[in-house]
Amino acid sequence: MLVVKNLNTYYGNIHALKGVNLEVKQGEIVTLIGSNGAGKSTTLGTITGLLKATSGEVWFKEENITKTPPSQIVKKGISLSPEGREVFPALTVEENLKLGAFTRNDKKTINETYDRVYELFPRLFERKKQLAGTLSGGEQQMLAIGRALMSEPQLLLLDEPSLGLAPNLVLLIFDLIVSINKQGTTVLLVEQNANMALSIAHRGYVLETGKVTMSDDAKILCCNEMVKKAYLGNI
Numbered sequence: 308m309l310v311v312k313n314l315n316t317y318y319g320n321i322h323a324l325k326g327v328n329l330e331v332k333q334g335e336i337v338t339l340i341g342s343n344g345a346g347k348s349t350t351l352g353t354i355t356g357l358l359k360a361t362s363g364e365v366w367f368k369e370e371n372i373t374k375t376p377p378s379q380i381v382k383k384g385i386s387l388s389p390e391g392r393e394v395f396p397a398l399t400v401e402e403n404l405k406l407g408a409f410t411r412n413d414k415k416t417i418n419e420t421y422d423r424v425y426e427l428f429p430r431l432f433e434r435k436k437q438l439a440g441t442l443s444g445g446e447q448q449m450l451a452i453g454r455a456l457m458s459e460p461q462l463l464l465l466d467e468p469s470l471g472l473a474p475n476l477v478l479l480i481f482d483l484i485v486s487i488n489k490q491g492t493t494v495l496l497v498e499q500n501a502n503m504a505l506s507i508a509h510r511g512y513v514l515e516t517g518k519v520t521m522s523d524d525a526k527i528l529c530c531n532e533m534v535k536k537a538y539l540g541n542i
C-alpha cells in the first residue's frame with residue numbers, strides 16, 4: 308500500500324533522512340522505532356508532504372505521491388495524528404473533529420464517521436462541547452487520533468501516541484489502535500515505547516540516525532538482542 312524508496316530529507320544542512328526504505332502492506336500495523344532524533348517524525352512528515360524530500364520516492368497504492376501537496380495526500384487516503392497532539396485548544400472537541408473531515412463534503416457519511424469516532428472514544432462524545440485546550444493529555448491524544456480518522460483514511464500514521472500518558476491510558480490507546488486496524492485501517496505507528504509497539508505490530512523497522520538498520524516481523528524484532536539492549540530496556 309505504501310512504499311518509501313531511498314528517501315532523503317534535509318533541514319537546511321542537517322541530513323535527517325539518509326536513504327530510508329520501508330513498506331506497509333494493506334491491513335498491517337507496522338511500527339517504526341528508534342531513539343530521539345532518529346528521524347521518525349521526519350519520515351512521517353515527508354510521507355505526508357509536509358516536508359519535501361530532496362530525493363527518493365513515496366508511492367501510495369501504486370501512485371507516486373512524492374510531490375503531491377499535503378491536502379491532496381489526505382484526500383487520497385493518508386492521515387496523520389501528529390506528535391504532541393497539536394489539537395486546536397480554542398476550538399471544541401466537535402470543531403476539532405470537523406476540521407479532520409475538511410476534504411469531505413457528504414454530510415451523511417461524515418456523520419457516520421462522527422458516530423464511529425464517538426463509539427471508539429466515548430470520552431470524546433461526553434466532552435464534545437468542551438474546549439480541546441481544557442482536555443487532559445490522554446483525552447487530547449484521543450482527539451488527535453479521532454480527528455485523523457475523520458478523513459476515513461486507508462492508512463493512518465500515528466506519531467508517538469503514547470507520549471506522556473499514564474500506563475493505563477497507554478494500554479487503552481494501544482487497544483484502540485488494534486481496534487482501528489481490525490476495522491480495516493492500515494497503520495504506520497511511530498513509537499519510542501518499542502515494547503508496546505512491537506506487541507501490537509505485525510512488522511517493525513528500526514531507524515538509527517536517519518537510516519533503517521533493521522526490519523523484520525515484530526515477534527522476531529522484539530527477541531533480537533540488539534533491539535532488546537537499545538530499545539526494550541532489558542539488557
Ligand code: ATP
Pocket residue numbers: 318321323341342343344345346347348349350390499
Ligand atoms: P523524537 O522521538 O525525539 O521525536 P524523531 O526520531 O522523531 O525523534 P526527528 O524529529 O525526525 O526525530 O528528527 C530527526 C533529526 O532532524 C534530528 O537530528 C532533529 O534535530 C532534526 N530536526 C527535526 N526537525 C528539525 C527542524 N525543524 N529543523 C532542524 N532540524 C530538525
